[in-house]
Amino acid sequence: MRFPVRSFISLFSVGVLAFSAAICAKAQSTASPTTGNGTYVVVDPLAGVRYNNRFDISVGLAYDHMKAGPTLVQGANLGGLDISGSYWLTKHWGIEATGRPYVGTSGAGVNSVGVQGPFVAQYIFAGGAEWLGPHNKHGALIAHALVGGSYGQFEKDLLGYSPALFDFYNNQISPAAIVGGHIDLNRTPRWVFRITPDAVMTHYGINYPPKTSQFDVNFAISVGVEYKFKKKR
Numbered sequence: 001m002r003f004p005v006r007s008f009i010s011l012f013s014v015g016v017l018a019f020s021a022a023i024c025a026k027a028q029s030t031a032s033p034t035t036g037n038g039t040y041v042v043v044d045p046l047a048g049v050r051y052n053n054r055f056d057i058s059v060g061l062a063y064d065h066m067k068a069g070p071t072l073v074q075g076a077n078l079g080g081l082d083i084s085g086s087y088w089l090t091k092h093w094g095i096e097a098t099g100r101p102y103v104g105t106s107g108a109g110v111n112s113v114g115v116q117g118p119f120v121a122q123y124i125f126a127g128g129a130e131w132l133g134p135h136n137k138h139g140a141l142i143a144h145a146l147v148g149g150s151y152g153q154f155e156k157d158l159l160g161y162s163p164a165l166f167d168f169y170n171n172q173i174s175p176a177a178i179v180g181g182h183i184d185l186n187r188t189p190r191w192v193f194r195i196t197p198d199a200v201m202t203h204y205g206i207n208y209p210p211k212t213s214q215f216d217v218n219f220a221i222s223v224g225v226e227y228k229f230k231k232k233r
Contacts, residue, residue: 045188046137046138046188048188048189049189051091051132051135051140052091052232052233053088053229053230053231053233054088054229054231054232055085055087055088055228056085056088056226056227056229057083057085057086057226057229058082058083058084058085058182058192058194058196058224058225058226058227059082059083059224059225060081060082060194060196060222060224061080061223061224062079062080062081062100062221062222063077063079063080063221063222064078064079064080064102064200064218064219065077065078065220066078066120066122066202066216066218067218068106068107068120068154068168068169069109069154069163069168069169069206070167070205070212070213070214072106072108072109072167072168074106074107076105078103078120078122079102079104080100080101080102080103081100082098082100082196082222082224083098083099083100084096084098084099091233092132093130094129094130094132095127095128096128096146097126098124098126098127098146098178099124099125100124100222101123102121102122102123102220103120104119104120104121105117105119105120106120106168108166108167108168109165109166109167109168111161111165111166113159113161113165115157115158115159115161115166118156118158118166118168119153120152120153120154121152121156122150122151122152122202123151123153124148124149124176125149125150125176126146126148126149126176126178127146128147129144129145130143130145131144133181135184138185139183139184140184140186141181141183141184142181142182142184143180144178144179144180144181144182145177145179146178146179147177147178148175148176148177148178149174149176150173150174150175150176151171151172151173151174152171152172152202152204153171154170155170162208163206163208164209169204169205170205170206170207172204172205174203174204175203176200176201176202177201178198178199178220179201180196180197180198180220181196181198182196183196183197184226189228190228191225191226191228192225192226192227192228194224194225194226195221195223196221196222196223196224197219197220198219198220199217199219200217200218200220201215201216201217202216202218203215203216
């Protein structure tokens with residue numbers, strides 16, 4: 001299993017620190033210029049923040065690290081989108097679904113046909129439970145555990161040669177799991193700035209000797225916005 005644990009912990013810690021700093025910075029209400037009689041009118045754009053919405057949807061620019069083969073030394077740094085939606089059953093528990101297309105290039109094993117940096121892609125669709133953790137009007141921490149499937153596309157730029165020549169996986173559908181969560185910073189009662197760090201697990205294999213398969217655990221993160229619909233529970 002390949003999992004950059006230090007990177008995951010470091011980035012998650014940075015997100016938590018940013019979340020805490022934003023809460024502290026916003027702890028004081030913004031005041032408008034003085035009125036004619038010299039008094040201040042307090043303006044709080046987050047006064048209407050509530051966690052009682054039934055639906056929400058988020059879209060973010062996404063990054064995913066992936067290995068394109070079981071013994072490949074080089075990793076693939078992929079970019080894409082993270083499109084997720086939630087249906088909240090109670091204040092703390094909801095159901096989340098996500099679709100994540102990632103595309104990019106990967107290093108390839110030493111080969112005699114001159115293929116370097118071929119295109120690879122990973123398309124993940126998953127769903128599961130999410131839990132609303134510590135929260136206030138400034139933001140929230142949300143955890144989720146999602147399961148589903150992934151389609152790995154590895155052979156598109158291999159010029160018709162076997163992926164064995166490049167130490168690549170075959171094109172295939174794999175089970176997938178996502179464990180992580182969201183760091184939310186409220187901007188208005190409906191709009192939220194969202195950071196989503198995750199550990200992504202897949203189980204790809206090869207159909208050429210030695211015909212093995214393995215679990216790979218890699219880091220993914222997205223940054224984007226969330227919108228909370230007005231319908232309440």
